[in-house]
Amino acid sequence: MSKKEAILRAAQEAFGQLGFTAATVKDVAGRADVSFGLVSHYFGSKQELFLAAGFDMADSLITRLTEATAEPADGLELVRRYMVSYFEFTEEHRNRFPILLRCSPFSHIEVGVNGKKVAEKFSIFIEGLKRCVTIGIEDGSIRSLPVEVTALIIYGNIVGSVRTSLLTPYESDGIFAETINHVMRSLENSPGQEG
Structure with missing residues (x-):
């Protein structure tokens, strides 16, 4: 692993555990076992380091989700694959x-962080879900629903489950599987069911 990659991983850990305000560039440098100056050389400001670390993680997840939904399937199955891959990635990292x-725009945006850049990056996640939902409505596996709102609701369920699993003291074993089941039941176009 290169020093730049080590810095990104250390920044992901530090900012993920402590948040933007509490994490320091010095802490990131220590975790990466590099000099403070090297972190500044590669990433400039603390804000740029935070965005680079977040976007690096987002890009890895986007790649995983794109691969998971690339093979042809009905839209309901594509939504399931998307969710399974998202939750597996969460557990792996x-x-x-x-x-x-x-x-994330689904959390409070930290003071000093460019919220517009964050929202633009996260729109890719919503677009992926919109594509799956659109395919499902067209092929009949998903009942007729407003596409954008449905994608946002699905993503909200994903984020809520991940937050519960990673950040709360609540017993959450099985929450990912039950979230997938809940979303599948909510979307499924059953015979005689109206939109």
């Missing part, structure tokens, strides 16, 4: 994933 909860 449990120590670093909270950066996406802190660097």
